[in-house]
Amino acid sequence: MIASLNIKQVEKISKALGDPYRLKILKIISENQNFSKCCDISAEFNLAQSTMSHHIKQLVDADLLIAGKEGRNLKFVVNKEVCTAYVDYINSLVV
Amino acid sequence: MIASLNIKQVEKISKALGDPYRLKILKIISENQNFSKCCDISAEFNLAQSTMSHHIKQLVDADLLIAGKEGRNLKFVVNKEVCTAYVDYINSLVV
DNA sequence: TAAATACATCGAAATATATAAATATTTAAA
DNA sequence: TTTAAATATTTATATATTTCGATGTATTTA
Numbered sequence: 001m002i003a004s005l006n007i008k009q010v011e012k013i014s015k016a017l018g019d020p021y022r023l024k025i026l027k028i029i030s031e032n033q034n035f036s037k038c039c040d041i042s043a044e045f046n047l048a049q050s051t052m053s054h055h056i057k058q059l060v061d062a063d064l065l066i067a068g069k070e071g072r073n074l075k076f077v078v079n080k081e082v083c084t085a086y087v088d089y090i091n092s093l094v095v
Numbered sequence: 096m097i098a099s100l101n102i103k104q105v106e107k108i109s110k111a112l113g114d115p116y117r118l119k120i121l122k123i124i125s126e127n128q129n130f131s132k133c134c135d136i137s138a139e140f141n142l143a144q145s146t147m148s149h150h151i152k153q154l155v156d157a158d159l160l161i162a163g164k165e166g167r168n169l170k171f172v173v174n175k176e177v178c179t180a181y182v183d184y185i186n187s188l189v190v
Numbered sequence: 191t192a193a194a195t196a197c198a199t200c201g202a203a204a205t206a207t208a209t210a211a212a213t214a215t216t217t218a219a220a
Numbered sequence: 221t222t223t224a225a226a227t228a229t230t231t232a233t234a235t236a237t238t239t240c241g242a243t244g245t246a247t248t249t250a
Binding site: 191192193194195196197198199200201202203204205206207208209210211212213214215216217218219220 | 221222223224225226227228229230231232233234235236237238239240241242243244245246247248249250
Binding site: 110112116142143144145148149150154164167168 | 207208209210211212216217218
């Protein structure tokens, strides 16, 4: 369980989700079940490494991804609790 | 029931949600249960009319709001089906 | 320890978005 | 049929974001 999100967090998460590359990154990581390596994800895109780093940073800063370092690699999982809290916020607009 | 959203639609909806004013506009409309008048919503903000119009347009263009004209007023409801479809997309990242 | 790999950060250019003033359009009321 | 009210559109400017190349920092391997 996670506390409900405030409006600033919802804004940040929404911004992070408002880009096609970042949506694809999330999808790749979510489909990879376990931790996905950063360099493997980057290989799927035709973007400079610094650009990928920037996109991933936004997803991590929005708490949509949880990052873990393994040696010189970075690995990720989708943050389920934050996704759920975000979904709760959207749903609260619908009741 | 609505067809599931494609990634372009998810991107557009996320962008529309990625602004504090637009989040507040949505909240006001959702809390107002029935149709909310555009000018009443605008009165809640310290923004120029053209700016409000621009924000509301983005919410309508993203299909988050359904607009209806009543005389010279515009009224809105939250589009539940689109919210639900959006939530479904986010949830699909979590499974 | 030197070289290579993985990732982050910085600086600059291009593009997109937010905001507002001015103006236009539509509809209602006088 | 003027006039006023509600909203949209256009234009301009300020700010934010995207992207990349160059460079920096760890960490691993030769």
